[in-house]
Amino acid sequence: xxxxxxxxxxxxxxxxxxxxxxxAHEIVERNHGTEGLVLVGLQRGxxxxxxxxxxxxxxxxxxxxxxxxxxSFHRDDVGLxxxxxxxxxxxxxxxxxxxxxxxxxxLYTGRTVRAALEALNEYGxxxxxxxxxxxxxxxxxxxxxxxxxxxxxPTAGDEDVQVSPDGVVIA
Amino acid sequence: xKHLLSIADLSGSDIHGLLELTDHMAEISQRLIPxxxxxxxxxxxxxxxxxxxxxxxxxxxxxxxxxxxxxNFAVSSSSVNKGESLRDTIExxxxxxxxxxxxxxxxxxxxxxxxxxxxxxxxxxxxxxHQHPTQALLDCYTIRTNLNRRDxxxxxxxxxxxxxxxxxxxxxxxxxxxALGAHVTLVAPxxxxxxxxxxxxxxxxxxxxxxxPDLDVLYLLRVQRERMDDALLPSLxxxxxxxxxxxxxxxxxxxxxxxxxxxxxNRGVEMVVDPAELAGSVILDQVTNGVAVRMAVLxxxxxxxxxxxxxxx
Numbered sequence: 001x002x003x004x005x006x007x008x009x010x011x012x013x014x015x016x017x018x019x020x021x022x023x024a025h026e027i028v029e030r031n032h033g034t035e036g037l038v039l040v041g042l043q044r045g046x047x048x049x050x051x052x053x054x055x056x057x058x059x060x061x062x063x064x065x066x067x068x069x070x071x072s073f074h075r076d077d078v079g080l081x082x083x084x085x086x087x088x089x090x091x092x093x094x095x096x097x098x099x100x101x102x103x104x105x106x107l108y109t110g111r112t113v114r115a116a117l118e119a120l121n122e123y124g125x126x127x128x129x130x131x132x133x134x135x136x137x138x139x140x141x142x143x144x145x146x147x148x149x150x151x152x153x154p155t156a157g158d159e160d161v162q163v164s165p166d167g168v169v170i171a
Numbered sequence: 172x173k174h175l176l177s178i179a180d181l182s183g184s185d186i187h188g189l190l191e192l193t194d195h196m197a198e199i200s201q202r203l204i205p206x207x208x209x210x211x212x213x214x215x216x217x218x219x220x221x222x223x224x225x226x227x228x229x230x231x232x233x234x235x236x237x238x239x240x241x242x243n244f245a246v247s248s249s250s251v252n253k254g255e256s257l258r259d260t261i262e263x264x265x266x267x268x269x270x271x272x273x274x275x276x277x278x279x280x281x282x283x284x285x286x287x288x289x290x291x292x293x294x295x296x297x298x299x300x301h302q303h304p305t306q307a308l309l310d311c312y313t314i315r316t317n318l319n320r321r322d323x324x325x326x327x328x329x330x331x332x333x334x335x336x337x338x339x340x341x342x343x344x345x346x347x348x349x350a351l352g353a354h355v356t357l358v359a360p361x362x363x364x365x366x367x368x369x370x371x372x373x374x375x376x377x378x379x380x381x382x383x384p385d386l387d388v389l390y391l392l393r394v395q396r397e398r399m400d401d402a403l404l405p406s407l408x409x410x411x412x413x414x415x416x417x418x419x420x421x422x423x424x425x426x427x428x429x430x431x432x433x434x435x436x437n438r439g440v441e442m443v444v445d446p447a448e449l450a451g452s453v454i455l456d457q458v459t460n461g462v463a464v465r466m467a468v469l470x471x472x473x474x475x476x477x478x479x480x481x482x483x484x
Contacts, residue, residue, distance in 0.1 A: 070195065070198075072195070072209075073195070073199065073207035073208070073209040073237075073470075074207060074208060074209075078209050078474055083192060083195060083470075085188070085191030085192065085194070085195075086191060086194070088194050088195055088198045089195075089198050089199075090198075094203075118208070119207075121204070122202045122203060122204040122205070122206070122207070123202060123203055123204075124203055
């Protein structure tokens with residue numbers, strides 16, 4: 001149990017930038033370049049991260065398209081969470097034959113990613129799907145694992161992990 | 172929200188919330204495979220006691236895109252012909268396990284009655300002269316997207332032209348347009364206006380030509396030919412010359428103005444010019460948006476579990 005009370009910063013804004021730089025290089029290395037890649041940020045927390053990551057990728061290799069995905073209608077708990085207006089899916093290219101890198105802020109139970117995998121099928125048949133997250137906090141309920149991780153962060157189930165461009169905070 | 176019976180039950184922010192949800196549904200409709208599992212296992216039954224092609228198929232398509240099961244109750248081949256009452260029909264079908272009824276009926280208030288006999292949600296798909304709420308929502312969505320008015324209709328001038336008196340579309344649309352802040356003018360011969368307009372948030376004009384140049388939206392209603400028998404109109408030709416959209420009238424519209432019609436259209440009566448040649452015609456957009464709006468309504472009633480802000484009890 002953490003001894004401190006109140007919110008506690010685990011990554012600073014600079015740490016996030018460094019992690020994303022590293023992940024960008026890992027993506028390029030693993031896929032032998034960026035050809036055929038597309039980044040898809042999960043609404044809402046993953047969208048800004050996908051955009052940032054695309055910026056780093058463009059600094060290394062050829063730029064890649066970026067989309068966003070709202071998985072609300074694919075969730076197994078649909079109805080328990082309100083739909084957030086204005087955060088609509090936008091997939092700019094056909095996914096047929098491409099390698100999709102799903103991007104999210106926190107990987108927790110894996111249920112969002114499961115919903116995202118199902119939603120992606122409606123846009124075509126990707127060659128492969130990879131997963132990049134800033135924080136892997138454990139507590140998986142499905143057989144899902146990330147390909148690129150900013151930081152592995154063991155947490156208690158009742159803690160709240162908040163990721164923003166300013167840093168990562170546990171509350 | 173449990174039922175959608177009338178626009179009058181919705182506040183401006185309720186309407187706004189449904190239109191925002193419709194954005195998500197419109198995106199689903201553009202996917203390679205336009206189907207999501209959100210309403211898997213829900214059973215939606217259409218009960219149309221009055222003829223309809225577009226509303227019925229639109230609701231059917233909407234339910235299927237959300238993976239609901241759909242059942243069409245064909246009144247013409249049902250026990251209604253053996254004298255079964257509306258109540259018995261509803262109770263019988265409800266007993267099979269129904270999550271929503273989509274109801275069209277010639278009698279105003281029939282959907283409201285049905286809510287007493289079932290635990291399912293009821294969506295009014297048109298009742299008599301009273302209401303057709305999803306038509307009003309799809310019309311609002313069409314204006315919102317085509318004129319880029321996401322935040323409301325403040326300052327928009329909309330004319331609704333034609334048989335206001337017998338029109339559930341007019342009643343629903345006027346309430347919805349006004350709730351979003353538009354200025355609405357009714358244009359019709361006196362015989363086709365309701366006897367009293369008390370409580371209607373509108374202006375009235377008998378002269379289409381005088382309001383034309385000022386409009387952002389021209390909304391033409393269908394002339395119901397059966398009204399001719401009631402001697403409310405001297406002739407279709409006279410109606411057409413006074414209130415029909417001719418090429419000359421279309422030329423006097425502002426270039427940005429939208430022309431709308433709920434269908435089915437009477438070509439040569441209210442619509443004299445070919446709408447395919449009207450730059451501002453969004454009549455097919457209305458049909459497309461109808462599916463997305465009905466997806467939003469069904470999802471809101473059956474799937475979202477979340478109440479819109481300011482939800483009516």
